[in-house]
Amino acid sequence: MLKAIAIDDERMALEVIKSHASKVSFITLEAAFSDGIQGLEYHSNNPVDLIFLDINMPDISGIDLMAMLPEATMVIFTTAYSEFAVKGFELNALDYLLKPFSLSRFLQACQKARDWKALQPSGEPEYIFVKTTDSQQRINFGELLYCEAAGNYVSLQLKNEKLISRMTFKELEKLLPSYFIRTHRSFMVNKNKINKIERHQVQIDEHFIPVSISYADFI
Structure with missing residues (x-):
C-alpha cells in the first residue's frame, strides 16, 4: 500500500484526485491540501510515499516545493500546462499528468509509482x-x-x-x-x-x- 497526499490550489482538481485515488486499491490518500506549505509541513511530520503535486500554484510552485522534499519521496506532477513537462522530468518526477486526466491515465501513473517503490531496498535489516x-x-x-x-x-x-x-x-x-x-x-x-x-x-x-x-x- 502506498501512502499519498495531494497538493493543488484548485479545489476541483483535488476532488478529482480524491475520486480517482479511491478507486485504486493500492493507494491511500492521507490528505489533500490547497496550500503548498501546509502540504510540505504535513509531509515533514507524517511522511508519505507519493505526492500528487500541482506545478503552477500562487505562493510556491510545485517545482520549488519538490526541491524541498526528501529524495525518496515520489512525485507525480499534475498541471494544466504542458510546457512544464520537460522541467518536471528534469527534476526526476515519476510522471506528469496533464489536466484533465482520466482515471485510466491516473491509474497508469500510480502503477508506475508502485513498481518504482517495489524496486527500492526496504532499508530493513536481514x-x-x-x-x-x-x-x-x-x-x-x-x-x-x-x-x-x-x-x-x-x-x-x-x-x-x-x-x-x-x-x-x-x-x-x-x-x-x-x-x-x-x-x-x-x-x-x-x-x-x-x-x-x-x-x-x-x-x-x-x-x-x-x-x-x-x-x-x-x-
Missing part, C-alpha cells in the same frame, strides 16, 4: 546476532518463524531449531523488521510465514501460535 548460552549466533529473519517471551528470556523458533536468548521481549521487538507482528502479548510471528489464520490462532508449518483479542486486528 539478520541479527543473539547471545545464547555460550556464543553469539546469527539469525536470518527469513528463517525465523516466531518468537515467544519467557520472563527475561525469549525463545526464537527457526525452521529446524529453537534458540533461547537472554533479553526482554521489548528489546527483541526493536530489533525485528516490520513484517514481525504481535499476535499475543507473549508472541510475535513472521507474517510472511503464516500458512493459516483461524479465530484464535495462526499456523506456521506445524506450529500453532495463539492470537489474543487485543491483537486480532493486526493479523
Whole structure:
C-alpha cells in the first residue's frame, strides 16, 4: 500500500484526485491540501510515499516545493500546462499528468509509482546476532518463524531449531523488521510465514501460535 497526499490550489482538481485515488486499491490518500506549505509541513511530520503535486500554484510552485522534499519521496506532477513537462522530468518526477486526466491515465501513473517503490531496498535489516548460552549466533529473519517471551528470556523458533536468548521481549521487538507482528502479548510471528489464520490462532508449518483479542486486528 502506498501512502499519498495531494497538493493543488484548485479545489476541483483535488476532488478529482480524491475520486480517482479511491478507486485504486493500492493507494491511500492521507490528505489533500490547497496550500503548498501546509502540504510540505504535513509531509515533514507524517511522511508519505507519493505526492500528487500541482506545478503552477500562487505562493510556491510545485517545482520549488519538490526541491524541498526528501529524495525518496515520489512525485507525480499534475498541471494544466504542458510546457512544464520537460522541467518536471528534469527534476526526476515519476510522471506528469496533464489536466484533465482520466482515471485510466491516473491509474497508469500510480502503477508506475508502485513498481518504482517495489524496486527500492526496504532499508530493513536481514539478520541479527543473539547471545545464547555460550556464543553469539546469527539469525536470518527469513528463517525465523516466531518468537515467544519467557520472563527475561525469549525463545526464537527457526525452521529446524529453537534458540533461547537472554533479553526482554521489548528489546527483541526493536530489533525485528516490520513484517514481525504481535499476535499475543507473549508472541510475535513472521507474517510472511503464516500458512493459516483461524479465530484464535495462526499456523506456521506445524506450529500453532495463539492470537489474543487485543491483537486480532493486526493479523
